[in-house]
Amino acid sequence: MEKKNITIYVKVWRQEDANTKGRFQTYTVEDVNPDMSFLEMLDVLNENLIKNDDIPIEFDNDCREGICGMCGVVINGTAHGPKSGTTTCEVRMRQFKDGQTILVEPWRARPFPVIKDLVVDRTAFDRIMSKGGYISVRTGGVPEARSILVPKENADQAMDMAACIGCGACVAACPNASAALFVGAKVSHLGLLPQGRPEAKRRVDRMVVQMDEEGFGACSNHGECEAVCPKEISITAIARMRREFLKAAVG
């Protein structure tokens, strides 16, 4: 059956640059195919704006298939939109009603300043990563399977943690703008595997210091991060980071 096209009102944050005050502006997008993605709807809106000699709405995106972590915005008050376990680029217009107004805001956090419209500067995450989100030595090619034993449970958990795409939704959704889930995922991912152990203490120490220096809030254990995470990373990551941090602090 042919689906009926819908009309959508987009109330979106417009901000010229980091130093200008922003404001919301509402646009009408007619004839939206419900099978379009949310970002395609923004593309259509931008084409209309360009035709009318207006400045298009700036938003980040790259892969449009939920793996690069570029596309995060807050849709109707929820990071990455209403559906759990998905990124903004995976939001489909059939999730909205004909004539609905959709509120679109950028991530809000002091360490994530708005660059333009919906685009924020997330290099704070890169600076945290540069403090230890890696293993310093080249681990070479695939080793003989039994040379380093990894318990199945650790391998599974490490994979769950490695699923983090660094999109920043955890920070955006946290009432405290805390980056605990992001850093927790990185610390856990590497800390659960033997190759990551030698640098575990140094890693957690330096990454936490950088996280604090960037101005992220502390974790109050609300758990909103876990609920919006497109990769559904659990807050057990945060507890693990805390354990690693305490171990590093006392030892």
Added chain:
Amino acid sequence: MRFSMSLFSSIGKKLFMGLSGLMLSGFIVVHLLGNLALLNPDRDPFNKYAHFLTHGLGNAIYVAEFLLAAIFIIHIVYAVAVTWGNWMARPVGYAKVTNAGGTSRKSIASTTMIYGGVLIAIFTVMHLYHFKFGEVIMYTTKDGQQIRDLYAVVYQFFGNIWNTVFYIVVMLILGFHLSHGVWSAFQSLGLNGRRFTPFIQGFGYVFAVIMGVGFIGLPFYIYFLTGGAQ
């Protein structure tokens, strides 16, 4: 990082909050048990217990009081520091916030910890003023001891409806504080597990309800069932 510095990191601060919060939780359990003696129509057991605490322990009571005050102050100082930092982390707020639901533990309790906490702090000062530093009525127990009749002070105090309502409201808030606080403290200490976390969340709720109902029960009982001052 130096060990001393790590205590002031975002994780270290929450470690102190969690530890101090759990110690305060332990204290209120003992406090509630002591209060049970107020349900006894005979005033001697409660008054003797109070007398034992203030006069029967020698200098140990001063040490205990000092430690309790220190724990309380640590909890408050870190609470204010942590909350202030959290507010500073988001200078421009959202036009709309929708709770994510699902596995989130965000609740009215979890988002109002600082407000409830400040109320509890103010309450605590008043509470000490009402009872510990309140009126001293001396009387003679059945076995001839001359001690303070704190029992009478409590019953007089809760003969007043406004005192009763105020205490009930604050104890309700304490229950809320604990409904998020208890499991949160364990998570802050890094104690999380597939079996442990659901358990401690359930335990936290039950604990919060027992503490809330327990502390509300006493003023409620005195005002509504005994009519206060006797």
